[in-house]
Amino acid sequence: MKNISIGIVDENKLFTIRLKLFLVQEEFKTVKTYHSVSELLEEENSFDLIIMDENIFESSLLKTFPNTIFLLISNDIKDSENFRIFYIEKSFSNSQLKQEIETISLIKNYEKEVNKKNEDLKKALEYINEQENIAANKQLNMIFDNVSFKKMGNYCFDNYYSPKDKLSGDSYIAWHKNEHIYIAIIDAMGKGIGASLTATLTSGIGNYILDKETNLQNILKNFINYIKKLLLDDEALCMIILKMDLKNNEFQIANFGMPPVYIKKDSTIKKIRPNNRPLFKNSKEEIMIDKYKKDFDMMLLISDGFIESQNKEGIPYFANLKQVLPQSNFLRELLRDFKKHVTQDDDTTVYAITKHLNNYKKIYENIFTFSSKKDLDKFIFEIDTHLTLDNVIKQKFYLVFQEIFLNIFEHAYRQDYDKHEIIKNNQKFPDINGKIKVKIYENEEYFNIIINDNGRGFDVSKILKLENKNNFKRYHRRGLLVLLNIVSGLFFEDNGRCVNIYIRKENGN
Secondary structure (H helix, E strand, O other): OOOOEEEEEOOOHHHHHHHHHHHHHOOOOEEEEEOOHHHHHHHOOOOOEEEEEHHHOOOOHHHHOOOOEEEEEEOOOOOOOOOOEEEEEOOOOHHHHHHHHHHHHHHHHHHHHHHHHHHHHHHHHHHHHHHHHHHHHHHHHOOOEOOOOEEEOOEEEEEEEEOOOOOOOEEEEEEEEOOEEEEEEEEEOOOHHHHHHHHHHHHHHHHHHHHHOOOHHHHHHHHHHHHHHHOOOOOEEEEEEEEEEOOOOEEEEEEEOOOOEEEEEOOEEEEEOOOEOOEEOOOOOOOOOEEEOOOOOEEEEEOHHHHHOEOOOOOEOHHHHHHHHHHOOOHHHHHHHHHHHOEOOOOEEEEEEEEOOOOOEEEEEEEEEEOOHHHHHHHHHHHHHHOOOOHHHHHHHHHHHHHHHHHHHHHHHOOOOOHHHHHHHOOOOOOOOEEEEEEEEEOOOEEEEEEEEOOOOOOOHHHHHHHHHOOOOOOOOHHHHHHHOOOOEEEEEHHHOEEEEEEEOOOOO
16 A cells, blocks of 8 residues: 555645645655646656645646546545546545545555556567567478479469468478479468478478488378378378479379369360378378379469458358369469458468460560650550550559669669669669560460569579568568569579569450
């Protein structure tokens, strides 16, 4: 009780002296007296309790002292609807005053205890949040992917990895090694730290095994032996692994309880269903690997978060996918529909392989020299005069060329520049004589823009890291992420020195 601070406000000096003497005798450590409200406000002190006459109390004091309880001296005892206002009769005895202060002291001490616990909880949550961010970044760093956003031969590879929360029970691997592509999607049972730890450790050891081994049977044998040691007695892990031969167009699949692989050819959809059960600590089944040599326009590997996320009516996205997939050729088209119709309620990973069709015809080709944004504007004007484009497509073309231009400028020729200056002030760099070669193709559904430069290139995988972290605080490379939301496909070749962009012709796509 003795550790609360008290302020006394009264014009009667004798009363304030009497009251203060009593409180000091009761060993209250902090007691201050004031002769008017204005004097109280001038000092700007804070108190746990202010004792004052009812006639000089103003309701505005509740806002000025938001953490203070007021004990008002009144002609009679009143009931208060405000828990911060108490009343005591003017003829109070010392014992009555002491009782009132004891009650108020209990309330204030309880408030302080609650506030301290809340502050401790806030600090604990901030610490947990900080550690989750670190863990999420480490989880991303454990993902090896030298395939996504790349075009290899006739195949384009795209990926969507989206934890529901910061930590994900999903993980994946995407390796390009010796004319082969290895893609694995891992889905650990449950959510939170346990599932993310299982998924992360599994992908980490998978990277190590893939670095040492090329035979899929041997890869899986070593992989599963490790996974079984990692799993708890009641824990399960689902996984799909694809090995693709780029030269012979052959692929092998081992699916351990994951959703089926979707194969699209023209507008026909076929499914390759799981050929193995989910993995448990005591799993002893023989590993099944199926081999295929099928022509396809698009192949889709997914975790269950993609097809099980629901719309407002509780209908899973699986229902939409059956309608949308036959009309889509690129992952970005599916993602726009997915984000439009459902709320993601589970960790989601999607890997798409799209085959570049040979039915495109060339409609434009030119070599473009530049050293400032004015050169880009001239080029855009030339495109506009040579091609007949509607306004929506024209705007997409402009955004594509501007961002690719700036990307080439940054990575191919120099890094010490201000992007704002180039865009807004047409900053010119006479020391640069950059060249890009532009080709534009079309078929009935898409424009295919191919841009080559002769610069030093860049690490394409950094775009993937940026997209997964959703880090829009950085200015550089942010534009490429914007492009991913307006084009159908964006794929690099030759260490970033060649980019393929696919833009759907229909308005609004």
